[in-house]
Amino acid sequence: MALNYDQAVEKYEPTLGLEVHVELNTNSKMFCSCSTVFGAEPNTQTCPICLGMPGALPVVNAKAIESSILIGLALNCSIAPYSRFARKNYFYPDMPKNFQTSQYDEPICVDGYLDVEIETDEGPKTFRVDIERVHMEEDTGKSLHVGGATGRIHGAEYSLLDYNRAGIPLVEIVTRIVPGTGKYAPAVARAYVTELRDILRSLGVSDVKMEQGSLRCDANVSLAPIGSGKLGTRSETKNVNSLRSVERAVAGEIVRQANRLEAGERIVQETRHFLEESGETRPGRSKETAEDYRYFPEPDLVPVAPDAAWIEELRATLPEKPSTRRKRLQEAWGVSDNEMSSMVNAELLDTVEATIALGADPARARGWWLGEISRLANEKEVHPTELINAAQVAEVIALISSGELTDKLARGVVEGVIAGEGSPRDVIEKRGLKVVSDDGALMTAIEAAIAAQPDTAERVRGGNIPAAGALIGAVMKSTGGQADAAKVRELLLKHLGQG
Amino acid sequence: MSMIHKTATEMAQALADKSITAVELTQQHLDRIAAVDGDIHAFLHVDSEGALAQASESDKHRAAGTARSALEGIPLALKDVLTQKGVPTTCGSKMLEGWRPPYDSTVVTKLKNAGVVILGKTNMDEFAMGSSTENSAYGPTHNPWALDRIPGGSGGGSAAALAAFEAPLAIGTDTGGSIRQPAAVTGTVGVKPTYGGVSRYGLVAFSSSLDQAGPCARTVLDTALLHEAIAGYDERDSTSINAPVPQVVAAAKRQDVKGMKIGVIKELMGDGFQKGVLDSFKQSLDLLQEQGAEIVEVSCPSFDYGIAAYYLIAPSEASSNLARFDSMRYGIRVGDDGKRGAEEVMSATREVGFGKEVKRRIILGTYALSSGYYDAYYGSAQKVRTLIKRDFEAAFGVADVLVSPSTPTTAFKIGERANDPLAMYLADITTIPVNMAGIGGMSLPSGLSADDGLPVGFQIMSPAMQDDRMYRVGGTLEAALNDKLGKPVWAQAPELAVK
Numbered sequence: 001m002a003l004n005y006d007q008a009v010e011k012y013e014p015t016l017g018l019e020v021h022v023e024l025n026t027n028s029k030m031f032c033s034c035s036t037v038f039g040a041e042p043n044t045q046t047c048p049i050c051l052g053m054p055g056a057l058p059v060v061n062a063k064a065i066e067s068s069i070l071i072g073l074a075l076n077c078s079i080a081p082y083s084r085f086a087r088k089n090y091f092y093p094d095m096p097k098n099f100q101t102s103q104y105d106e107p108i109c110v111d112g113y114l115d116v117e118i119e120t121d122e123g124p125k126t127f128r129v130d131i132e133r134v135h136m137e138e139d140t141g142k143s144l145h146v147g148g149a150t151g152r153i154h155g156a157e158y159s160l161l162d163y164n165r166a167g168i169p170l171v172e173i174v175t176r177i178v179p180g181t182g183k184y185a186p187a188v189a190r191a192y193v194t195e196l197r198d199i200l201r202s203l204g205v206s207d208v209k210m211e212q213g214s215l216r217c218d219a220n221v222s223l224a225p226i227g228s229g230k231l232g233t234r235s236e237t238k239n240v241n242s243l244r245s246v247e248r249a250v251a252g253e254i255v256r257q258a259n260r261l262e263a264g265e266r267i268v269q270e271t272r273h274f275l276e277e278s279g280e281t282r283p284g285r286s287k288e289t290a291e292d293y294r295y296f297p298e299p300d301l302v303p304v305a306p307d308a309a310w311i312e313e314l315r316a317t318l319p320e321k322p323s324t325r326r327k328r329l330q331e332a333w334g335v336s337d338n339e340m341s342s343m344v345n346a347e348l349l350d351t352v353e354a355t356i357a358l359g360a361d362p363a364r365a366r367g368w369w370l371g372e373i374s375r376l377a378n379e380k381e382v383h384p385t386e387l388i389n390a391a392q393v394a395e396v397i398a399l400i401s402s403g404e405l406t407d408k409l410a411r412g413v414v415e416g417v418i419a420g421e422g423s424p425r426d427v428i429e430k431r432g433l434k435v436v437s438d439d440g441a442l443m444t445a446i447e448a449a450i451a452a453q454p455d456t457a458e459r460v461r462g463g464n465i466p467a468a469g470a471l472i473g474a475v476m477k478s479t480g481g482q483a484d485a486a487k488v489r490e491l492l493l494k495h496l497g498q499g
Numbered sequence: 500m501s502m503i504h505k506t507a508t509e510m511a512q513a514l515a516d517k518s519i520t521a522v523e524l525t526q527q528h529l530d531r532i533a534a535v536d537g538d539i540h541a542f543l544h545v546d547s548e549g550a551l552a553q554a555s556e557s558d559k560h561r562a563a564g565t566a567r568s569a570l571e572g573i574p575l576a577l578k579d580v581l582t583q584k585g586v587p588t589t590c591g592s593k594m595l596e597g598w599r600p601p602y603d604s605t606v607v608t609k610l611k612n613a614g615v616v617i618l619g620k621t622n623m624d625e626f627a628m629g630s631s632t633e634n635s636a637y638g639p640t641h642n643p644w645a646l647d648r649i650p651g652g653s654g655g656g657s658a659a660a661l662a663a664f665e666a667p668l669a670i671g672t673d674t675g676g677s678i679r680q681p682a683a684v685t686g687t688v689g690v691k692p693t694y695g696g697v698s699r700y701g702l703v704a705f706s707s708s709l710d711q712a713g714p715c716a717r718t719v720l721d722t723a724l725l726h727e728a729i730a731g732y733d734e735r736d737s738t739s740i741n742a743p744v745p746q747v748v749a750a751a752k753r754q755d756v757k758g759m760k761i762g763v764i765k766e767l768m769g770d771g772f773q774k775g776v777l778d779s780f781k782q783s784l785d786l787l788q789e790q791g792a793e794i795v796e797v798s799c800p801s802f803d804y805g806i807a808a809y810y811l812i813a814p815s816e817a818s819s820n821l822a823r824f825d826s827m828r829y830g831i832r833v834g835d836d837g838k839r840g841a842e843e844v845m846s847a848t849r850e851v852g853f854g855k856e857v858k859r860r861i862i863l864g865t866y867a868l869s870s871g872y873y874d875a876y877y878g879s880a881q882k883v884r885t886l887i888k889r890d891f892e893a894a895f896g897v898a899d900v901l902v903s904p905s906t907p908t909t910a911f912k913i914g915e916r917a918n919d920p921l922a923m924y925l926a927d928i929t930t931i932p933v934n935m936a937g938i939g940g941m942s943l944p945s946g947l948s949a950d951d952g953l954p955v956g957f958q959i960m961s962p963a964m965q966d967d968r969m970y971r972v973g974g975t976l977e978a979a980l981n982d983k984l985g986k987p988v989w990a991q992a993p994e995l996a997v998k
Contacts, residue, residue: 048602052823054595054703055582055604057736087819089868093841098822159841161827294868296877299707299816301737 005251008223008258009183015231016178016185016250017220018129020196022171022206023139023213024067030138030169031058031101038212042162050167052096057300060085064136064169065108065304066314067205071171072109072134073315074199082305083108085136085298090291093159094141096166104295107135108304114199116191117323118184127184129192130176141166171205177220177231185221185254190247193217197243198322198344210241217246221253223261232257233267237281239274248279256281329353333362342370347383351390358394361401368393372411376418387418395424408481409433436483439491442475445483446492449474460496468492503531504990507573507667507721514561514572521561521572525554525616528574532618532665534997540640541650541660543579544587545619550574553616560614569724571614576666578657579620580627581712582701583607590703591623591635591653594852595830604701605733606670606712613728618666621656625854626821627677627705629653630926633917634856641913642685643992644953648910651681651926657715658685662992668725669715674705675809676906676930678713679942683905683956686944686988688722688973689715691930693963694937695740698733704820706813707738709934717989719943719973723751726966742964750967751974757791759972762898766802767929767958773908775948779955780904783945786979787972795898799890801883805931806924808883811867811876812935817857818864824852859920888936895962900972903929905942905956929958939966943973944988945980954988 003011029036032049048056072079086104112131117124142165147157173196181188197208197215207214222234235257237249252274257267272281320328329349330340333356343349348369355365369384373393377384396413399405405413405428416427428434436442449471450457459467468489475488502510502524513519529547536542557572566572577583580590582600584607589595603611610617624634632640632655640655642648643663650659654671658681661669671678673691682689690713697712704710714725730744763784768777788794826832826848827841834847853861867876894901906929916922933940938960945957957976961968981987 048600051828053582053600053602053829054588054590054598054823055600055701056602057700059735059737089819089822091822091825091842091845093825093827093845096823096828098825099819158837292870294819294865294870294873296815296819296868296873299738300704 003255003258003262005255006183008255009185011226012223012254012258012261013179013182013226013228014185014250014254015222015224015234016175016181016189017234018175018178018189018192019218019220020173020193021216021218022071022173022200022208023215024064024169024171025204025206025214026061026063026067026169028061029167030061030064030136031167034167036168038214040164042160042164045164046166050096051163052098058101060301060304061169065306067169067203068108068134068136068171069306069311069314070203070205070318071173071200072112073311073318074203074321075109075112075114075131075134075173077109077112077131077134079306079311080106080108080110081308082106082303084303085301086295087298089294092140094143094161094163094166096141096163100137100140101298101301102137103135107133109134114192114195116188116195118187118191120184127178127181127188127191129178129188132174132176134171134173137170137172139165139168139170186247186250189219189250190243193246194243195323201347202319202322202325210243213241216240219246219249219253221250221257222267223254223257232261233269235267235270235272235281237272237274238284241276245274245276249274249281252279252281333366335362335366339366346370346374348374348385351385354390355394355397358391360394360397364397364400365393368397368414372414376415388414392417392424399424399428403484404435405433406435406481406485409435434482436479442479442483442488442491443495445475445478446471446488446495448478450495457496460493460498463498465493465498468496468498501527503527503664503667505667506718507570507716507724508718510573510667511569511571515566517561521554521557521616522551524572525550525574525618528618528666531663535663535995536665537998538641538646538996539643539659539663539665540638541576541621541656541663541665542619543589543591543622543635543637543656546586546617549586550616550618553611557614557616566614568613568615568728570668570728572616573668574616574618574666575610575725576619576621576657576660576669577607577610577617578623578654578669578671580623580672580703581606581670582703583617583620586620588620588703589637590627591625591637592852592854592857593636593831594824594848597831598829600701602701605698605735606729607701609729609731610670615668615728621654621660621669623656623677624653625857626703626817627653627672627674627710628817628856628860630676630680630923631911631913631916632656632681633913634854636854639913642910643995644686645910647912648953649684649913651684651906651910653677654681654689654715658682658687658689661685661687661715661717662989663995667716668721670712670725670729671715672702672710672712673930673934673940674709674711674813675934676927678715679930679940679956679958680906680926682715682942683944683958684910684954686954686992687715687717688719688941688943689713690722690726690941690966690969691933691939692726692730692966693740693939694934695738696744696939696964696966697730698736698739700733700735704816706816707820708816709809709813711934718987719970719977720748720751722941723747723970723974726970740964745964745967747967747970750970753971754975754978755790756787756972756975759792759900760795760898761787761792761972762795762797762894762901764802764894764901764903765796765798766800767903771907771925772904773948773950775950776904776906776908776955778949779946780957783957783976783980784902786983787976790975790979792972797894797898797901799887799894799932801886801890802932804883805887805935806928808880808887809927809931809935810863810924811880812884814860814864815867815877816864818861818868821853821857821861824849826852856920884935887932891932891936891938891960891962899961900968901960902972903958903960905929905958909948909951909953909955933960938963939969941969941973943977945976946984946988947991
């Protein structure tokens with residue numbers, strides 16, 4: 001009988017370890033001036049340096065150093081006064097020099113931590129994840145295996161290589177082992193990656209898009225019988241491309257390993273590949289015969305020795321911690337956890353905050369950005385902020401609050417702004433979207449509605465107030481929705497002797 | 500009138516006087532190459548068309564009074580380890596047969612900017628690994644002084660081109676003596692500048708922490724002129740030194756060593772040194788003393804470990820630097836029959852593309868960097884390197900420059916040491932410490948050895964970024980030797996058969 005997750009964590013204690021690779025969003029690559037823009041034609045963003053041409057030499061991107069230090073500071077790390085690059089030697093066609101310029105025994109940031117909060121059966125609980133190191137390295141190119149059934153190298157007829165990604169700056173953030181999470185290991189893993197992603201985003205150092213690979217997580221999991229006080233053999237799961245997958249991959253490995261151990265088999269130290277569809281992992285490269293990377297200090301680069309004063313300057317620029325900020329905003333705006341995460345996930349927290357700062361009501365600001373504007377943005381496959389800005393939305397909301405626009409009219413104004421018709425005021429002007437609240441004009445429309453539906457009017461006179469709805473609807477229709485509905489109702493009922 | 504037997508300084512004067520044009524001067528050298536290089540084999544590629552075009556451009560500059568440097572219009576031979584855009588660059592290896600680099604090395608850019616005319620690419624030991632130029636995949640170069648003898652290595656082609664009057668200037672590179680040892684055995688001048696004094700950008704790396712490009716010529720002054728043309732900080736090379744170029748031309752002209760302290764390194768003479776070499780060396784010391792220098796003896800005990808440490812560090816770096824030659828992006832490709840995988844094609848290509856000595860060093864370096872051996876080999880070698888640096892520091896505490904014979908022997912016969920790598924490695928015993936410490940070193944001819952009539956080299960070493968000191972001593976000694984011997988060593992070379 002195979003163990004399920006609950007049974008697995010009743011018998012075994014999982015230990016986690018997480019390695020996160022972050023592509024920095026610098027304009028140029030780690031060691032050359034090639035562009036880093038995602039999605040360009042293959043091999044158009046290359047030069048002798050990132051192609052590893054004979055004689056070409058690397059030069060460190062200063063912005064990448066700055067970003068790495070910011071990450072280290074945000075993760076409570078010590079910044080090494082002296083760190084070095086090293087060469088990690090192994091042969092692979094998508095690695096132009098057949099060594100990766102990385103950092104080995106002298107990383108730029110060490111000994112930090114990140115506190116993450118998760119919901120447990122006993123309420124919210126904080127876990128401290130210790131950070132062992134943050135180091136810099138360069139990304140490899142990409143191989144495209146053509147002709148095989150699965151896109152894998154085995155069975156492929158030939159492979160194509162794209163070196164646009166080769167040399168893009170990466171930062172690797174490695175945790176120490178995280179013990180004592182018990183059954184919450186998957187949740188802690190997810191919370192850690194989520195919090196890390198939010199921190200990186202708040203620092204502005206990376207796009208942190210897991211689906212595009214700008215944030216990649218490798219999850220190390222091992223199991224030991226509860227109470228044994230030992231550490232089991234770990235597996236390392238790669239290809240974990242979403243926050244949900246982080247959680248699923250860890251849970252999947254716990255179940256797989258527990259069942260192997262139950263069956264008396266041993267855990268192989270290996271790299272495994274996460275399968276999005278099934279939530280399972282399949283074996284990749286075995287690490288039993290540990291590859292010897294023959295690390296040695298990179299002789300083409302000089303040590304990185306950041307000035308202490310500069311580090312302090314950078315520390316002073318650190319933004320508020322995302323978790324702290326979210327709590328503060330959530331309280332101030334009175335929104336639920338779910339509403340808060342929707343804004344965070346849609347990358348609209350900053351924008352909503354800016355809109356509110358311009359005087360908008362929090363509920364309306366959130367509603368407009370996550371509702372109508374997000375819908376339009378989805379249609380156009382762009383981010384909402386590419387369509388309209390916080391100031392314009394704040395202006396629309398102010399007009400609604402003052403009664404100058406109805407929600408319906410406001411949608412038209414937003415559409416107009418997006419269509420490039422100018423400011424909200426310009427759109428109102430051009431489209432004639434003013435709310436009709438002039439008594440005379442409304443009375444003419446009301447009288448017309450009564451004349452068209454005399455029976456309905458009679459019922460209202462007779463005290464059937466709900467019947468007034470049909471007449472109000474007719475007035476709204478005849479005014480093209482520009483009438484102030486409340487005002488119409490008031491005037492109509494008064495006119496029919498019910499006011 | 501043929502100018503080929505003149506110095507570069509004299510040629511520049513003739514160009515300035517308009518007694519010859521750069522096109523004529525270039526043509527004279529191309530004719531000389533055509534006449535003698537069949538026997539010498541100094542060149543792997545002669546770029547007649549490119550050279551004449553550059554010369555024509557140069558004549559325009561001279562005519563317009565906009566000469567770009569003192570060396571405007573002077574022809575030069577370029578070691579085939581530096582990239583020149585569009586011109587074949589093989590590094591003496593089959594691996595790079597047919598490769599035309601898409602970019603200029605910084606040295607080439609500087610030469611072009613100075614108006615120097617590049618005649619072609621010179622032969623060398625494959626990837627600069629060797630002391631005889633016998634390791635070239637394209638056949639050995641012959642010493643113009645005795646065609647059955649080696650011209651030194653790895654830069655035997657550049658040195659032989661100077662001695663055979665195929666070019667008045669040449670560029671070499673020196674990792675363990677590859678400029679100075681060839682200069683010594685061909686009766687020419689060669690300088691390894693301070694590490695970081697000349698950009699390595701575009702110098703195909705053998706051992707990054709030791710490689711240094713430098714100037715070669717027949718006289719100290721010509722060498723100094725070329726030195727100033729190619730030296731200087733380069734932001735493309737992180738290891739280049741951001742400081743003013745030492746005033747080597749002024750130093751070469753100074754002709755005065757009064758009061759200078761010249762340290763003779765005890766460990767770099769004695770057992771294993773040819774008598775004629777030692778006699779010539781002592782004669783030069785006497786001349787320097789006559790000129791007012793004070794001769795002191797210094798001891799550098801760690802030099803005894805120089806060769807051992809060098810043959811760990813250089814191969815270690817080489818094993819990594821040469822990993823990029825995998826047939827994926829440039830160079831030859833072997834075994835790509837549609838059935839073999841990338842790894843097999845890489846392997847087949849490297850089997851065919853690399854020669855025996857290169858393979859020996861890759862294997863040596865791979866071993867030295869392996870996990871479990873790193874500390875004992877690479878780690879210990881780095882410690883020796885530190886000790887050698889300290890020895891130099893101590894020696895420079897009592898002497899302004901240090902001197903030794905440039906090589907233990909005069910040119911040996913082709914084939915004599917080809918199957919005895921250790922004997923071959925000993926050819927660099929005197930030159931290696933300079934590379935290990937990153938300081939400057941010069942070899943200039945001190946006469947002919949009484950026992951075999953072949954040129955002997957005198958080595959002068961100066962502290963980092965004090966390259967002017969060795970030029971000062973070298974210029975003075977050269978003049979004193981010319982007085983004593985009646986004419987320069989290089990002018991005593993035997994006439995070559997002209998075809």
